[in-house]
Amino acid sequence: MLLIVFKKKFIIFIYFSIILIFSFQFSNSLATENKIKVFYSGFSLSNTYESNESYAKFTVDLIQEINPETGIDIISSKLLSTIKNAKFENIDIDINNLLDFSKYPDEAIVMSLALQHEEFTEEFNFATKKYSGFYDAYFQILFYDFSDKSLIASIPFDFEIQMLSNNSFNKKKILSRIKEFYLSDSLFADLDTIVNEFNIKRKYKTRIGVTKVEILEKAFEEMPPDAEKYLSSYKNLIAQTFSKRLSKHHNVAIVPYMEGQATGKTMKLRFVQTDKVYSINLPNPDFHINITLRGFKRVLAKTSAVEDLYYYGSFLDFKILQPDLNKIYFNESLRGVTQIKIPKDQSDINDWRKYYYNMEILFDNFSKNINKSNKKWLKNVTKKKISKDLKNLKKVLEKVK
Secondary structure, rough: OHHHHHHHHHHHHHHHHHHHHHHHHHHHHHHHHHHHHEEEEEEEEEEEOOOOOHHHHHHHOOOOOOOOOOOOOOHHHHHHHHHHHOOOOEEEEOOOOOOHHHHHHOOEEEEEEEEEEEEEEEEEEOOEEEEEEEEEEEEHHHEEOOOOOOOEEEEEEEEEEEEEEOOOOOOHHHHHHHHHHHHHOOOOOHHHHHHHHOOOOOOOOOOOOEEEEEEEEHHHOOOOOOOOOHHHHHHHHHHHHHEEEHHHOOOOOOEEOOOOOOOOEEEEEOOOOOOOEEEEEEOOOOOOEEEEEEEEEEEEEEEEEEEEEEEEEEEEEEEEOOOOOOEEEEEEEEEEEEEEEEEEEOOOOOOOHHHHHHHHHHHHHHHHHHOOOHHHHHHHHHOOOOOOHHHHHHHHHHOOO
16 A cells, blocks of 8 residues: 555656756757847957057957867957856857858847057056056957948947056066956956846847047046047047946847937947958937037145145036937036045146046036936036926937847
8 A cells, every 4th residue: 555655656756856857958948049149259349449459459369369179369259268167047049150141141140359549657656666558458349230330239338457566567478467357257258247137139129339529628638649640539438437437227129329429320340350340330319419528627625745636526517418300408507526645746747637527527426417417416417407307318319128
């Protein structure tokens, strides 16, 4: 009798185990089917500017070094390894046909990580008697339709490497630090997390992007000496910095800014494993963001025997509109102020670095306050009442998700 009962329980256990296994396999299969198929095409340089040798001069040198195990450059190799181990929730990524475009099916969705811009600045600190170095790199995670080379979505992100040295940084030392960071496990570790925050779709009903950046003459007085010569670079830097913050806080894809952007604009991509350049057609955003940099100001607020306290201020105009409907959602002048302490008698002060840092904070807080207004912040950035306008912007950003 006991044997019969045991056999019945065992048969029931086996039965439900089989059901669970098949249910798990079915759910996994269903989840994979719901994911969008994406082909990874590799690491690329966005040939937006006059020369990659000027605007990606460190990375251009690093990609000359080949990883003997993979046969591709060390940055592409590290990125490929990261993507292999990534846990993408919304896309089913194919890494088996890297740069073999002949194997991509019609209307394939292709993903590439593109470097748009990089720069290095340094400053000598009289208090520590050391040089502080700052390397900043700006990227776009691009998704595009391979059949007509049209952009589907773009997710901006950036990172900064801070360095210390007893002596001024030469190119060899800078390259060494950047290479070390590129090959670490931290650089691209959050790539899947960034992509998972977005709803990647083949088509979007409406789009948003920075379409105009203007820098007034007064602002150039506090910018690097080459700012007017490389005007397009600095305009793209401002647009990218703002786009990244807006994208981060609202999980929206942003149409990349191109100087003088209008219908028919393209972004040029040069994949690092080939000399071929692809032109990606950019859609004209439905919602336009116009940014005007009016100027900067530095004011000595407090002084002591060992240090000075300065207020660094940035002054910008923001206009967000929908041209097709002739509708303006936001049109205001904002100011950002940051307190920065500087050691007494320090003569080698990199003011541009501090003004740029101040702009980053203003862009970040502006994007945050679209979600939830902070009365103290609103009072500091403008004398006008803009809470209602910020709520309107939140509705706009919901439309472009």
